[in-house]
Amino acid sequence: MDKNLLTSSTTMLILKLLEEKDMYGYQMIDELSKKSNNVFLLKAGTLYPLLHGLEQKGIIEAYDSNEDTARQRRYYNITKRGRKLLNDKKTEWKEYSSAVNNVLGGVNIARV
Amino acid sequence: MQEYSNKIDEYINIVCQQIRFKKTHKYIGDELRAHIIDQKNDFISEGLDDETATLESVKQMGDPVIVGNQLDRTHRPKTEWSVIILTVIMLIISLSVPIIFSDDYSTGVFQNTFQKQLFSSIISMIILIIIYFVDYTIIGKYPKIIYFSLLVFYLFIYNYNNSTVINGARISIYFYSLLFVPAYVGIVYSMRDKNYLGIFLSGIIYLFPTILLVNTRFVYCIIFSLCCLVIITSAILKGWFNVKKRNALLLVYLPTIMIIAVFIIFIISRRGYRLEALLFPERDPYASGYQAMLVRDIVKNSQFMGPVESSEFFGQYVGDIHSIGTNIPAWQSDFVITYLNSKLGFLCGIVITLIFTTLIARMFILSFKQKNYLGFMISFSGTFVITLQGILYILSNFGVTLFTASILPFFSYSGHGLIANMCILGFILSVFRNENLIKRV
Numbered sequence: 001m002d003k004n005l006l007t008s009s010t011t012m013l014i015l016k017l018l019e020e021k022d023m024y025g026y027q028m029i030d031e032l033s034k035k036s037n038n039v040f041l042l043k044a045g046t047l048y049p050l051l052h053g054l055e056q057k058g059i060i061e062a063y064d065s066n067e068d069t070a071r072q073r074r075y076y077n078i079t080k081r082g083r084k085l086l087n088d089k090k091t092e093w094k095e096y097s098s099a100v101n102n103v104l105g106g107v108n109i110a111r112v
Numbered sequence: 113m114q115e116y117s118n119k120i121d122e123y124i125n126i127v128c129q130q131i132r133f134k135k136t137h138k139y140i141g142d143e144l145r146a147h148i149i150d151q152k153n154d155f156i157s158e159g160l161d162d163e164t165a166t167l168e169s170v171k172q173m174g175d176p177v178i179v180g181n182q183l184d185r186t187h188r189p190k191t192e193w194s195v196i197i198l199t200v201i202m203l204i205i206s207l208s209v210p211i212i213f214s215d216d217y218s219t220g221v222f223q224n225t226f227q228k229q230l231f232s233s234i235i236s237m238i239i240l241i242i243i244y245f246v247d248y249t250i251i252g253k254y255p256k257i258i259y260f261s262l263l264v265f266y267l268f269i270y271n272y273n274n275s276t277v278i279n280g281a282r283i284s285i286y287f288y289s290l291l292f293v294p295a296y297v298g299i300v301y302s303m304r305d306k307n308y309l310g311i312f313l314s315g316i317i318y319l320f321p322t323i324l325l326v327n328t329r330f331v332y333c334i335i336f337s338l339c340c341l342v343i344i345t346s347a348i349l350k351g352w353f354n355v356k357k358r359n360a361l362l363l364v365y366l367p368t369i370m371i372i373a374v375f376i377i378f379i380i381s382r383r384g385y386r387l388e389a390l391l392f393p394e395r396d397p398y399a400s401g402y403q404a405m406l407v408r409d410i411v412k413n414s415q416f417m418g419p420v421e422s423s424e425f426f427g428q429y430v431g432d433i434h435s436i437g438t439n440i441p442a443w444q445s446d447f448v449i450t451y452l453n454s455k456l457g458f459l460c461g462i463v464i465t466l467i468f469t470t471l472i473a474r475m476f477i478l479s480f481k482q483k484n485y486l487g488f489m490i491s492f493s494g495t496f497v498i499t500l501q502g503i504l505y506i507l508s509n510f511g512v513t514l515f516t517a518s519i520l521p522f523f524s525y526s527g528h529g530l531i532a533n534m535c536i537l538g539f540i541l542s543v544f545r546n547e548n549l550i551k552r553v
Contacts, residue, residue, distance in 0.1 A: 025143065026150040044147050044172070045179035048140075052186045074143050 010050060012089040013040065018060060018078040019086060025051065025074070051076060059085055120148050123170045130180025135546070136187045148173060192478065192544040198471040199537065202522040203233055205464060209448065210525075213455065222444040225525050232527035236534035243538030244545065248294075251539070252486045255298030262288075262295050263320055270324055286329040287519075287532040292321045293339045293497045294539050297489045300343055304352040311353055311363055314344055331516050335500045341368065343493050350485055391513055404511075407447060410454050411511035417457035445525040446518075449509035465506055468520065472499045478544050487543040494540045498533060 017023060017031055029042045054060045059082040066072045078086070124144055128137045148169050155165035173179065210217040210225040217225050251258060269285050299317050303310030318340045325333035341364075347353065348360040388395055393404030443451060453461040472495055479491035504518035519526050521533040 024146070026147045043174050044144070045174035045182065048143065048147075048179075049182035049186045052140075052183065056186070071146065071149075072142075073146050 015086040022075045022077045119170050123176050126176035127180040131184045133187050189545045194474050199522050206523045232530045236531040240534045240538035244542045248490050248539045248542045251298040255302040259295040259299050286332050287529040289332050290532045293493050294490050300347045307355050339493050339497050408511040414453045415457050417459050419455050468502050491540045491543040494536045
């Protein structure tokens with residue numbers, strides 16, 4: 001897969017995961033592979049620089065907690081700004097994917 | 113189980129070696145370690161033995177050098193050039209005034225203003241750089257040592273200087289009282305888990321430098337007190353003391369209001385004339401208000417652009433700034449903006465004020481972006497103390513009110529004043545440098 005396409009959509013996918021609930025890094029990789037039927041197998045080395053970068057921009061917030069399990073883990077929470085970015089990216093993706101589908105022709109995917 | 117954890121540590125060490133900013137190593141290391149251990153446990157539950165699970169989970173992380181490089185790119189210290197440039201601009205303007213107007217800076221105490229200020233600028237820049245790299249977190253680590261050392265240092269110079277009667281000399285040392293502001297942030301920070309007792313102790317500790325300042329340099333006492341009030345209020349509002357905010361604020365403000373009331377009554381009854389001269393010089397224009405009236409006169413006769421053409425004082429022609437200059441001692445330091453306004457027009461003073469305002473506005477905006485509480489407090493209170501000094505100077509120089517010798521930070525001719533303010537700027541810049549790096553403390 002083209003790397004640039006992957007990075008931008010990875011941000012969108014991570015934010016989508018966090019939209020529902022706060023998660024820690026390992027959990028995100030796990031959920032992502034499950035939900036994508038093992039298509040997206042994100043590596044830790046890709047995930048953590050991405051998460052830290054997003055945190056610096058105020059898209060997500062980090063906090064340490066051990067509420068879910070015994071061990072202390074770093075959870076991430078999506079901010080208001082993050083939710084807005086997610087919506088923008090979703091819109092962008094819909095436009096993009098329907099444009100691609102149109103060019104490729106074939107089945108008309110219903111526009112949501 | 114323990115033998116293989118070396119492999120994990122090894123991996124994390126290589127990653128961290130690629131990350132230049134050492135302060136984030138623990139933060140990043142902890143997260144990566146938790147991840148590797150989670151992965152390992154998953155492998156173990158799938159049936160792998162300990163050794164294989166450890167090695168596999170480390171391998172899954174990817175090349176440690178590549179991972180480290182990517183993290184290094186994300187965790188870079190941030191030099192706040194806008195603040196540095198604005199400060200340098202103010203220093204340059206300040207240094208050029210005694211050169212351009214050398215005639216007026218050629219007599220008496222002000223003969224070597226340029227050389228002295230250049231020297232102070234260099235010294236203060238060196239000190240700033242040291243503080244910048246040593247880092248503001250040192251205040252969080254050793255708050256009591258710093259505060260009480262400063263107190264001892266101050267007591268020493270206070271006693272040493274008390275014998276001298278010359279007003280100028282006594283004033284200059286008192287600039288170092290400004291350093292109590294960041295030191296006080298450290299104290300409040302160290303009290304943050306002591307609930308109401310913490311607030312109470314902070315109040316007591318606030319009194320030590322205050323008592324030293326109140327009789328000697330009252331204006332700096334007020335500046336320090338206002339800053340401390342701002343610090344403790346922000347600390348309470350940010351939830352530092354873990355107490356009911358309303359009660360905490362009452363604990364601070366009720367005694368504060370009472371003390372202020374008592375103080376005002378005391379001042380008005382015993383030293384009312386001093387306060388009057390400060391605020392309403394027109395009530396005693398021939399004596400205590402004389403200087404202020406002179407300044408106002410110059411201001412009144414200044415134009416937007418261009419020099420003062422003539423100046424009348426109580427209906428008598430007084431001449432230009434030179435003759436007026438002999439009537440305002442130390443105008444070359446205390447009323448530089450008034451002077452520049454009279455020589456070049458208001459535009460000059462307005463431009464300098466705008467540069468200063470831009471500087472402090474930028475610092476305030478950046479300080480509110482700080483996620484680290486200690487960082488926020490230091491940068492906010494530091495900017496606040498710089499702002500207060502500037503407001504005093506600008507108000508008096510434009511003939512408005514508060515005619516007391518103050519300085520415009522980074523501009524006025526005061527070696528100690530410059531050094532003290534540059535120290536504070538050093539702490540502020542180190543906060544901004546670490547904006548992205550150190551998480552909530």
